[in-house]
Amino acid sequence: MRRQVETILKALLAASLAASLLGCAAARPPQRIQDAIHTANRYMPEYVAEANKALADAEHPDQERLRGMGDRLAAVMEALDQWASRQETERKEPKK
Numbered sequence: 001m002r003r004q005v006e007t008i009l010k011a012l013l014a015a016s017l018a019a020s021l022l023g024c025a026a027a028r029p030p031q032r033i034q035d036a037i038h039t040a041n042r043y044m045p046e047y048v049a050e051a052n053k054a055l056a057d058a059e060h061p062d063q064e065r066l067r068g069m070g071d072r073l074a075a076v077m078e079a080l081d082q083w084a085s086r087q088e089t090e091r092k093e094p095k096k
Contacts, residue, residue, distance in 0.1 A: 034084040041081035048074045 029037070048070040055063040 029084055037077070037080045037084045041077045044074045044077045 051070050052067045055066055060066065
C-alpha cells in the first residue's frame with residue numbers, strides 16, 4: 001500500500017512539473033516584464049565591468065568567484081532578453 005501511494009505521488013509530481021514547464025514555454029511574458037528585461041540587459045555589461053574593475057582595484061579575496069558570478073549574471077540576462085524578444089516576434093508573425 002505504501003509503495004502504491006509513493007508511486008502515485010511521484011506520478012503527480014512529474015505531471016505537475018511537466019504542466020508547469022509547458023505553461024512557461026507557451027506563455028508570453030507581460031510587456032512590463034519584457035521592458036524590464038530589456039532595460040536590465042542593456043546596462044548589465046556595464047554594471048558587470050564596473051563591478052569587476054572595483055573588485056580588482058580593491059584586491060578582494062573572493063574576486064575571482066565574484067567576477068564569475070557577475071559574468072554568469074550578464075549571460076543570464078542576455079538569455080532572458082533573447083527569450084523575451086523571441087516571444088515578442090513570434091506573437092507578431094502570423095502563423096503558417
